[in-house]
Amino acid sequence: MTSEQLSKTLSTNPVVIRRIMAGLRDMGIVRSERGHGGGWTISRDLATVSLRDVYTALGEPMVFALGNRQEMPDCLVEQAVNAALDDAFRAAEVLLIERLGEVTLADLAADFHERWKQNKTKKANPHAA
């Protein structure tokens, strides 16, 4: 698919798509081709790509909205608070990334197909139990 097509599907802008896909391309998850007939193609078996890989490809963006704080403040109170929060945040982040590593894009595809079937059934029989 082209960035143009993807951006319409996702209600955004082709350049935004390219920005995001660039990370995935550098990790070898997708490939891009220029020129006529070009666009984006998947270049790996979906079963070999985990959400953790995607997270890494996207530059490991900040996981937490909280705790966007100074690394080594002079304030001793702040230091004490940071030490406590760092422990907790680090533990939570480790668990999160571990979980992301357990889900592959193939899993997501399977889940999607499941939902797709459910959806068709529901549309045919809107009032079924």
Add this chain to the structure above:
Amino acid sequence: MTSEQLSKTLSTNPVVIRRIMAGLRDMGIVRSERGHGGGWTISRDLATVSLRDVYTALGEPMVFALGNRQEMPDCLVEQAVNAALDDAFRAAEVLLIERLGEVTLADLAADFHERWKQNKTKKANPHAA
């Protein structure tokens, strides 16, 4: 202390202090008094207040910077991704909050005093091992 004093200590604005302290007050962690000689006082034993209580008092702000997404999108792909992410995020959040519940303000105070002593020693003997 007054909001004015606190705001100077924390390099911010008195109104910001009041906004934040309002949550702590509603949870009974601090008390505010108006008028001459008023200000903020701690109203509970620090050993009975955990970081989790503070988190709750602050209105349980969003923990994660990622996944700021629609609850039940029409897009089945988005649904599948959300389901996977929700699992992971929920697990991480549970762990984080559990950890926050294990740290009391008294713990932080003790840690602060430890740092304070260290700091004094270092100032007296800057080149000690």
Add this chain to the structure above:
DNA sequence: CTTTCTCGTAACATATAAAGTTGCATGAAA
């Protein structure tokens, strides 16, 4: 009872970062 000091709160302003946009260069196929 008037002044002074404080919080409470709403409304407004500013700053920052994420998202979106424009423009143009580069490469590839028709």
Add this chain to the structure above:
DNA sequence: TTTCATGCAACTTTATATGTTACGAGAAAG
């Protein structure tokens, strides 16, 4: 050589958190 695509830099817009101003209300001091 025209058309279609990505690559990339620079700029604009938008959203949100933070900071600010203004004023009302309560409480103590004089």
